Structure formats: structure tokens, C-alpha cells
Amino acid sequence: MSKDSKKPLSTWNLNPAPESTEHIKLKEQYELFINGEWQKPTAGLYFDTVNPASQEKLANIAHANDADVDKAVKAAREAYTNVWSKMSGKERGKYLFRIARLIQEKAREFAVIETLDGGKPIRESRDIDIPLAANHFFYYAGWADKLEFAFPNKKVESIGVAAQIIPWNFPLLMAAWKIAPALAAGNTVVLKPAETTSLTALKLAEIIEESGLPAGVVNIITGFGDTGSALVNHPDVDKIAFTGSTNVGKMIQKSTAETDKRLTLELGGKSANIIFEDAAIDQAVEGIVNGIFFNQGHVCCAGSRLFVQEGVAAEVIQKLKDRIDTLVVGDPMDKNTDIGAINSQKQWESISKYLELGVNEGNEMYQGKCAIPEKGLYFPPTIFIDVAQSSRLVQEEIFGPVLTIQTFRTVDEVIQKANNTPYGLAAGVWTDKGSKIFNVTSKLRSGVVWANTYNKFDPTSPFGGYKESGFGREGGLHGLASYLK
Amino acid sequence: MARLEILKTYKIYIGGQFPRTESGRFYTPLDSKGNPLANVCLSSRKDFRNAVVAARKAFGSWSERAAFNRGQIIYRIAEMLEGRRAQFEEEIIKQGKSAKEAKQEVDLSIDRLVYYTGWCDKYQQVFSAVNPVASSHFNFSVLEPTGVVAVIAPQDSSLIGLVSTIIPIITGGNTVVVLASEKLPLCAITFAEVLNSSDVPAGIINILTGQESELLSHMGSHKDVNAILYASDHKENYFKLKKLASESVKRVYRTELNFMDESAENPFLITDFQEVKTTWHPIENIGGSSSNY
Numbered sequence: 154m155s156k157d158s159k160k161p162l163s164t165w166n167l168n169p170a171p172e173s174t175e176h177i178k179l180k181e182q183y184e185l186f187i188n189g190e191w192q193k194p195t196a197g198l199y200f201d202t203v204n205p206a207s208q209e210k211l212a213n214i215a216h217a218n219d220a221d222v223d224k225a226v227k228a229a230r231e232a233y234t235n236v237w238s239k240m241s242g243k244e245r246g247k248y249l250f251r252i253a254r255l256i257q258e259k260a261r262e263f264a265v266i267e268t269l270d271g272g273k274p275i276r277e278s279r280d281i282d283i284p285l286a287a288n289h290f291f292y293y294a295g296w297a298d299k300l301e302f303a304f305p306n307k308k309v310e311s312i313g314v315a316a317q318i319i320p321w322n323f324p325l326l327m328a329a330w331k332i333a334p335a336l337a338a339g340n341t342v343v344l345k346p347a348e349t350t351s352l353t354a355l356k357l358a359e360i361i362e363e364s365g366l367p368a369g370v371v372n373i374i375t376g377f378g379d380t381g382s383a384l385v386n387h388p389d390v391d392k393i394a395f396t397g398s399t400n401v402g403k404m405i406q407k408s409t410a411e412t413d414k415r416l417t418l419e420l421g422g423k424s425a426n427i428i429f430e431d432a433a434i435d436q437a438v439e440g441i442v443n444g445i446f447f448n449q450g451h452v453c454c455a456g457s458r459l460f461v462q463e464g465v466a467a468e469v470i471q472k473l474k475d476r477i478d479t480l481v482v483g484d485p486m487d488k489n490t491d492i493g494a495i496n497s498q499k500q501w502e503s504i505s506k507y508l509e510l511g512v513n514e515g516n517e518m519y520q521g522k523c524a525i526p527e528k529g530l531y532f533p534p535t536i537f538i539d540v541a542q543s544s545r546l547v548q549e550e551i552f553g554p555v556l557t558i559q560t561f562r563t564v565d566e567v568i569q570k571a572n573n574t575p576y577g578l579a580a581g582v583w584t585d586k587g588s589k590i591f592n593v594t595s596k597l598r599s600g601v602v603w604a605n606t607y608n609k610f611d612p613t614s615p616f617g618g619y620k621e622s623g624f625g626r627e628g629g630l631h632g633l634a635s636y637l638k
Numbered sequence: 639m640a641r642l643e644i645l646k647t648y649k650i651y652i653g654g655q656f657p658r659t660e661s662g663r664f665y666t667p668l669d670s671k672g673n674p675l676a677n678v679c680l681s682s683r684k685d686f687r688n689a690v691v692a693a694r695k696a697f698g699s700w701s702e703r704a705a706f707n708r709g710q711i712i713y714r715i716a717e718m719l720e721g722r723r724a725q726f727e728e729e730i731i732k733q734g735k736s737a738k739e740a741k742q743e744v745d746l747s748i749d750r751l752v753y754y755t756g757w758c759d760k761y762q763q764v765f766s767a768v769n770p771v772a773s774s775h776f777n778f779s780v781l782e783p784t785g786v787v788a789v790i791a792p793q794d795s796s797l798i799g800l801v802s803t804i805i806p807i808i809t810g811g812n813t814v815v816v817l818a819s820e821k822l823p824l825c826a827i828t829f830a831e832v833l834n835s836s837d838v839p840a841g842i843i844n845i846l847t848g849q850e851s852e853l854l855s856h857m858g859s860h861k862d863v864n865a866i867l868y869a870s871d872h873k874e875n876y877f878k879l880k881k882l883a884s885e886s887v888k889r890v891y892r893t894e895l896n897f898m899d900e901s902a903e904n905p906f907l908i909t910d911f912q913e914v915k916t917t918w919h920p921i922e923n924i925g926g927s928s929s930n931y
Contacts, residue, residue, distance in 0.1 A: 380809040406884035411877040489685035594917050604919045615779050619913050630767050631914045
């Protein structure tokens with residue numbers, strides 16, 4: 154093989170293949186969706202939502218304050234007491250089926266808006282986020298009239314008004330994960346999307362309007378941390394479901410400690426992806442790439458700590474470097490793009506700090522060779538090799554396309570290292586030996602384990618963490634428990 | 639000449655041993671007539687920490703033990719308790735209940751052990767799931783124990799409350815550090831003697847006596863405790879515990895079940911201290927999909 158044939162694929166000149174934005178409908182300004190109506194924020198305040206790739210403004214978004222939160226909770230309470238808690242499960246389910254269908258019908262529009270507003274590659278929003286969101290509604294729709302079969306001998310009862318706060322990494326999907334099981338179980342909802350990615354939640358509100366769902370059953374209010382805090386601390390909220398950082402999760406757990414509000418938390422992670430010598434190496438390399446670079450690494454369960462068994466370390470690292478060179482970083486709207494835009498300036502700066510830290514620690518670093526657009530928020534795929542277990546790069550969640558690599562010799566050693574973190578969200582194991590899979594997967598203290606695969610999601614599959622990655626599950630039968638008494 | 643009775647020294651139970659509190663302190667709970675029951679260890683923060691170390695050390699092997707074997711061991715506790723029931727009845731009477739009530743409490747405690755014995759190898763089957771994901775993967779969710787659980791036992795009983803709170807937790811493969819009823823601590827230590835002779839490995843159940851007011855905050859803030867069961871009605875303390883627990887995202891539960899009632903027998907006391915783990919594996923999908931088997 155000549156040296157030239159090893160040239161990275163990214164030197165191919167791929168023609169631009171941008172998705173069209175023509176068919177999408179965006180308003181210039183979005184109000185708050187409260188009690189089935191679009192209500193102006195009490196204080197009259199709005200903020201910009203910006204395309205992180207082009208830095209262009211997309212729309213004005215209402216900033217809800219305490220008074221707006223109060224209105225939304227009251228609407229949810231009234232809808233709960235007068236309508237939703239009295240409706241049969243069968244009828245509730247039909248509304249959810251209808252919402253699922255409407256998302257499917259408008260999937261293309263949702264995918265484009267998700268990518269414009271959040272920066273994720275259109276391929277991912279088109280093939281993963283939006284279909285999974287629709288499927289989630291479809292799955293829980295069918296539970297609404299079968300709840301008594303979920304937990305043997307338990308008298309099922311809805312909780313009441315659920316306050317739900319979601320992050321910016323999978324905006325519509327997280328809204329679906331929150332709203333669908335809550336409604337199926339008979340609760341009403343006030344949902345607050347993240348401030349940088351409000352648009353698809355607001356488009357979902359339009360679908361909810363179109364579906365004819367009774368007013369107040371779902372309320373969607375936009376804003377910043379102050380809005381979320383007002384929602385969490387509202388005295389008439391019965392249940393809180395939060396997905397986001399461990400720090401904010403701890404604050405919420407603390408601020409609700411002196412109440413009887415129910416709480417589920419889906420927090421951060423620092424998930425181990427473990428490659429054994431007997432793994433199918435090429436597949437494992439794909440798994441590593443998918444594990445850490447999926448959605449720019451803005452994934453709570455990202456496989457951000459790679460553990461490679463010593464005998465194959467050199468091979469795996471070389472193949473990984475070669476593969477990283479082929480990754481296309483660029484316009485999220487382009488169907489060839491692998492790694493899109495970093496969601497916000499703030500997040501970009503946070504990732505950059507970790508990069509600086511890694512370099513200052515003296516770690517060996519390798520970055521993908523793909524040219525990065527001059528305008529917009531981009532970050533090259535980055536790996537740090539032979540990082541110490543004590544390094545902050547290994548201990549802290551970076552939430553970006555940055556991977557640390559450590560090596561190991563024995564099974565016991567890697568289990569100890571993998572579990573040596575306060576987090577416990579996910580893990581990956583790569584080996585062709587079945588008995589090793591069952592040994593390792595049962596000893597990893599994490600809520601999801603992917604064996605010979607990574608970053609797979611499904612409405613029927615419970616997701617959630619051990620330890621400081623939170624408590625409660627979303628998805629599947631077990632996800633219902635979070636919304637039933 | 640009358641024989642002088644040998645009085646028992648009530649010590650605490652950590653890692654399968656019966657040490658005195660490292661603090662050297664004691665307190666003297668009184669019976670209903672105001673007579674001293676015994677000089678009981680007033681456990682310290684250090685005792686609690688030692689107990690957590692013992693519980694953590696025991697967690698790995700206990701959680702991995704076969705469900706059948708856990709059942710055998712819990713059944714063995716019931717056998718040992720049955721054999722020493724007279725001693726427990728005597729202590730319960732000493733602590734203020736009638737002979738009839740004491741008998742009933744011991745009966746129920748033994749039966750409760752048998753009840754959870756049966757759950758050991760069944761809750762997993764009832765609460766696990768195989769999830770029909772849309773992609774070509776085999777996907778299943780199982781329950782795994784949360785880890786080290788701190789328990790504040792009910793105040794109003796000496797034996798049944800203790801048994802009913804800690805046994806479901808160990809049934810599920812967790813290990814426990816329990817603070818016994820402050821006013822009615824005698825049976826807890828005698829129960830430790832039962833555990834010690836029942837094939838229960840060291841460190842699975844660790845029993846302290848002392849004051850809730852002193853140990854509560856240490857239980858809430860200890861970073862190596864994964865979950866807490868507060869089985870008391872002091873809501874202010876429960877809230878305080880929850881607040882401290884937020885520092886390390888501990889799971890905190892409260893129960894006010896009437897443990898003298900059979901309705902308190904329930905597998906959800908097991909599942910409260912379980913985590914759901916979901917495992918994915920690809921299914922090879924090359925050929926064969928349209929053939930008849």
C-alpha cells in the first residue's frame with residue numbers, strides 16, 4: 154500500500170448537500186403557550202434565539218417570569234382537576250396517538266428547525282431526534298388505558314401537575330420523553346425548554362393546539378434559569394422532572410427537599426467505553442466515534458472515557474485517528490456533515506477551557522484534520538491519549554467532542570477504573586466473548602450499558618442513571634413509575 | 639441462696655463484630671415505669687463511618703450472590719429468631735408491651751422474614767423487562783441494588799419495625815447501616831446476635847444504637863451512602879435529611895407503614911432501593927429473516 158492511499162477521506166471534495174429551509178414556517182415572535190392560548194409575557198420581555206452555525210437570529214422568544222409561571226401552573230391545575238384526571242385512559246391515549254401522528258406528518262419541518270436552532274447535523278435530527286420523539290408519543294399513548302398492568306398489585310394513581318425542565322441537546326426528543334409518559338399517566342404539564350433551543354418545543358405547542366388537546370393539559374413556557382427556578386419552587390407543583398447538569402440537579406433536589414414534591418433527575422455522565430482485545434476492532438472504532446462525536450458530544454451518556462486493553466491500544470488509537478480525519482465538521486444543514494455546530498458561545502468556551510487544561514497537563518492530543526468554517530461555533534473532534542485517572546478531563550463532564558483515552562490490562566482493573574466516578578449513566582463494552590459481556594455489564598454501575606454498540610435509544614427502553622447521574626427512568630415500562638403515585 | 643443474674647452488655651454491631659462505641663459513651667433508656675433498661679452504646683459519627691466502610695466492603699459479594707442463596711440466608715435468620723423467641727418476647731415486655739403483644743410482634747417478625755425470603759428470587763422476574771426496541775437489538779432491563787443504604791428504624795417498636803425496614807433492603811442485595819429505635823433499642827442488639835449466627839456475612843447489616851438527632855446529619859451527608867430510608871414521623875428531620883442528601887444525589891424515602899399489619903408486606907419496599915439497568919446488544923441480521931424455522 155502506498156502512502157498516498159492512506160490519505161484521509163476528508164480530502165475528498167464533497168459537494169455541498171444542504172437541506173432546504175423553504176418549507177418551514179417560523180414566526181418572528183413566539184409567546185407563551187398557556188391554557189391553550191398564546192399569551193404575551195407579563196413583563197413584556199423577549200430574548201433572541203440564534204442559529205449557532207450562522208449566528209443569525211431566528212426569532213424572538215418570550216421570557217416568562219414568576220407571574221407567567223403562576224398562570225401556567227394554575228392552568229395545569231385546572232385542567233388536571235376538571236378535565237384530564239376525569240378523562241378515561243382510552244381517550245387520553247387517543248390524544249397522544251394524534252400528537253404522534255402530527256409529529257410524523259411534520260417531521261421534515263421539525264428536523265430542519267431543530268438543526269437551525271440547535272446546531273446538530275440535519276442527518277441526526279432527521280433520522281434520530283424527530284422520529285424517536287414521535288415514536289415516544291406513540292409508545293406511551295398505548296399505555297394510557299393499560300396502567301394497571303404496569304406494576305403488579307399497585308393501585309395506579311396520577312400525581313397531578315408536573316413541572317418539566319429540559320436541556321438543549323435533544324430539544325424535541327426531551328420534550329417528548331417528558332410530556333408523553335406524564336400525560337399517559339394522567340398528569341398535566343408545564344414544560345420549560347432550554348433558552349437556546351425553544352423553537353421545536355413551541356412548534357410542538359402548535360401541534361398540541363392542532364390536536365385539540367384540552368386547554369391547560371400541556372403548557373409550554375420559555376425563559377432562562379430564573380423561569381425554571383420559579384417553576385420548580387411553585388407551591389402547587391406536585392412533581393418535578395429535570396434533565397440537565399448534575400450541579401443544577403443537586404440545586405433542585407436541595408430546593409425541593411423541604412417539600413413533598415416528587416422528583417426525578419436525569420443528570421450528567423462521564424461514561425466509559427471499554428474495548429477488549431478480542432473485540433471486532435473496526436466496529437469498535439465506529440462505536441467510539443459514535444459514542445463521543447454523536448451530536449458534537451453534547452450527550453449526557455457520551456462515551457467520553459475510552460478504555461482500551463493494552464494489546465490493541467496502538468492499533469485502536471491509530472485507527473481512531475484515521476477515522477477522525479474523515480469526519481466532516483461544518484454546516485449542520487449539510488447532509489454530509491458529521492459534527493455540527495456547538496450549541497452556544499457559553500458551551501464553546503467551556504469546552505475550550507478543557508482543551509487548554511488538557512494541553513497544559515501535557516497530555517498527547519490529536520485533532521481531526523477537517524477544515525473548520527470560519528464563521529459560527531465549531532470545535533474539531535479531539536482526543537487526549539494516556540490521560541491520568543485523576544485528571545479533570547477524566548473526572549468532569551466536558552459535554553463536547555473531546556475524548557480521553559486510558560489503557561488497561563485486566564478485567565478487574567477496567568471495571569474499577571470505569572466505576573471510579575461519581576457518575577453512573579451509561580457505559581459501552583466491546584468484546585466478542587459473551588461471558589465477558591455479562592460479567593462486565595453486570596459490574597458496571599450505570600443505568601444503560603451498550604454491548605458492541607453505543608448511543609442507541611428507543612421509546613421502549615428505560616434510560617437513566619445510577620449515583621450522581623440522577624434517579625428515575627425515562628422510557629419503557631419503568632418510565633411510567635415516575636408519573637404514578 | 640438466690641443466684642445472681644448475669645446481665646447482658648448491649649454493644650453495637652459493625653462488620654460482623656460487636657464493638658463498643660468508639661466514643662466510649664452510653665445512654666440509659668428507661669422502661670415505662672421509669673426503671674433503667676440497660677446502658678446502651680451512644681454511637682458516634684465515627685461509629686457510623688466505620689459501619690458504612692463495613693457495608694461498602696460487603697456490598698460487592700452480597701449483591702452478586704445468587705438470589706436463591708440470599709433467600710436461604712434470610713430464611714436462616716427466621717429459623718434462628720424462632721429458636722430465640724423467648725428472649726425477644728422478654729425484652730419486648732421489658733420495654734413496655736404486654737405478653738400477648740410481645741408474642742404477636744415476634745410472630746410477625748419471623749413471618750416477615752419468611753415473606754421476604756420468598757421474594758429474593760422472584761422480584762427480579764416480576765419487575766424486569768425485555769424491551770421490544772425497533773432496531774435490531776436485544777434489549778433488557780433488570781433491577782440492581784442501589785448500594786449502601788442508611789436506615790433510621792421506626793421509633794415505636796423494638797423488633798418488628800427494624801426487621802420490616804431492613805430485610806426488604808437486603809433482600810434486594812443492598813447492604814445496610816441501621817440506627818435502632820432510640821427508646822426501644824434492646825431487640826436490635828439481640829437481633830444482631832441472631833444475624834451473627836445465621837450465615838449472614840459480615841457487614842451486610844450493621845446496627846447502631848444512639849440518637850437520631852446526633853447521627854441524622856452524618857447519614858445525610860456521608861458521600862458513600864447511596865440511599866436512605868427514614869421510617870419515622872419527624873417531618874422536620876426528614877426534610878433536613880433530604881436537603882443534605884442532595885449534595886450527592888442520594889435517594890431518600892420515608893415510610894410510615896404500620897408494620898404490625900400484614901399490609902406492610904410489599905415488594906415495593908424492595909424496588910425502592912433498586913436501580914434499573916438496561917443492556918443493549920446487536921442481533922446479527924444477515925439472512926434467515928424470511929426463512930421458516
